[in-house]
Amino acid sequence: MALSAQQILRWFNSIKSSRFINATQLTKRFPRPGKTWLQSSSAWPQMSSDNCFLQWGFKTYKTSSLWSNSQSTNSSRQENNSAQSTLLPYVNEQSEKTQKMPCFDSDLTLEELDDLPPLSPLHPLSEEEAVQIVAHPPLPPDSFTLRDYVDHSETLQKLVLLGVDLSKIEKHPDAANLLLRLDFEKDIKQILLFLKDLGLEDNQLGTFLTKNYAVFSEDLENLRIRVAYLQSKNFSKTDIAQMVRNAPFLLNFSVERLDNRLGFFQKELELSVKKTRDLVVRLPRLLTGSLEPVKENMKVYRLELGFKHNEIQHMITKIPKMLTANKRKLTETFDYVHNVMSIPHHIIVKFPQVFNTRLFKIKERHLFLTYLGRAQYDPAKPNYISLDKLVSIPDEIFCKEIAKASLQDFEKFLKTL
Numbered sequence: 001m002a003l004s005a006q007q008i009l010r011w012f013n014s015i016k017s018s019r020f021i022n023a024t025q026l027t028k029r030f031p032r033p034g035k036t037w038l039q040s041s042s043a044w045p046q047m048s049s050d051n052c053f054l055q056w057g058f059k060t061y062k063t064s065s066l067w068s069n070s071q072s073t074n075s076s077r078q079e080n081n082s083a084q085s086t087l088l089p090y091v092n093e094q095s096e097k098t099q100k101m102p103c104f105d106s107d108l109t110l111e112e113l114d115d116l117p118p119l120s121p122l123h124p125l126s127e128e129e130a131v132q133i134v135a136h137p138p139l140p141p142d143s144f145t146l147r148d149y150v151d152h153s154e155t156l157q158k159l160v161l162l163g164v165d166l167s168k169i170e171k172h173p174d175a176a177n178l179l180l181r182l183d184f185e186k187d188i189k190q191i192l193l194f195l196k197d198l199g200l201e202d203n204q205l206g207t208f209l210t211k212n213y214a215v216f217s218e219d220l221e222n223l224r225i226r227v228a229y230l231q232s233k234n235f236s237k238t239d240i241a242q243m244v245r246n247a248p249f250l251l252n253f254s255v256e257r258l259d260n261r262l263g264f265f266q267k268e269l270e271l272s273v274k275k276t277r278d279l280v281v282r283l284p285r286l287l288t289g290s291l292e293p294v295k296e297n298m299k300v301y302r303l304e305l306g307f308k309h310n311e312i313q314h315m316i317t318k319i320p321k322m323l324t325a326n327k328r329k330l331t332e333t334f335d336y337v338h339n340v341m342s343i344p345h346h347i348i349v350k351f352p353q354v355f356n357t358r359l360f361k362i363k364e365r366h367l368f369l370t371y372l373g374r375a376q377y378d379p380a381k382p383n384y385i386s387l388d389k390l391v392s393i394p395d396e397i398f399c400k401e402i403a404k405a406s407l408q409d410f411e412k413f414l415k416t417l
Helices: 005-029 041-046 051-067 070-100 110-115 127-132 146-152 154-162 173-181 184-198 202-211 213-217 220-232 237-246 248-252 255-268 273-282 292-304 309-318 327-340 345-350 352-356 359-372 387-392 395-403 407-416
Strands: none
Touching: 154 173, 154 184, 154 202, 173 213, 184 202, 184 213, 184 220, 184 237, 202 213, 202 237, 202 248, 213 248, 220 237, 220 248, 220 255, 237 248, 237 273, 255 273, 255 292, 273 309, 292 309, 292 327, 309 345, 309 352, 327 345, 327 352, 327 359, 345 352, 345 387, 352 387, 359 387, 359 395, 359 407, 387 395, 395 407
């Protein structure tokens, strides 16, 4: 039985409405931000394979309308137009709502985030958003001073608190780069604990690290081995702490270097083990400095100044600095004391601290005593004045006890020189 045009139209509209409802539900369940699934009524035939049947319905409708009467044709067109007028505005209304109300609260995929418009740097910010912005100063790519990095480096901040003088370290670019690469907890903390256990006080760490920043590049186990070596040579813990304070680079030298230095002084000076140990405790830089000044001064004492070997031993054990003193100062002091003041070798040997005194001080006091007629340095004669008192006591005591004059007289005399 053939269907009438009006029945075909009603059947077609019912299928079309059901398809539209399904599409609307899918749109609600799977929204795509920034895009509208329903663009226009012409997109409907491409929604699914079932819409091919809709195209066939249009064709059937057109074919059946050819033999239907004009009244039914007109009525069907009016009903079709009325049906489209009720459907299309709904579609357009949903499309406009979808375009006007994008959902930004839903979870977005990376592809969907790409579709979002980028934020403009000129976009106005609210006062609350502006307060939340934290702007950190940029780290300088390079600098001539470590001061520019202190705010960015926890390591440098803690070193400053320990008393390290960064202004001296930054003069050595390699040292500054080393400190910037170090982590306080991993690289520095264990070294500090080691030095504390060695005997260095908190107020001594800053001075030590300022001079020997290279200790941070040393392996901790090697430092312990070097301390153990010194202990094996009967250096006490107090001795080692004193040596490290006075010669900060001591722990940077290998066990072989330390052993060779101790052997050199014991053999060259022909000292006992105990005297050798006492010598380096009092002047530990003998183990870290160059041996050339030591060798040169030993020749000066023997060949130029005429001291015997046992006299040299006696003087250097009392004043170890004589081994590293300036050669010119040694010769000038000896020349004045021996040739001008007429003091023989054996008396100079008893008071070797004269070599550790500034020459102009010796000259001023000797000339003042000569002016007063009291320059008498022979212990076998009365009014004897020892070299020790001549060079070691302050001016007030020198004038009162040795020169038997007032300090004002001594100052007036010095103005005449």
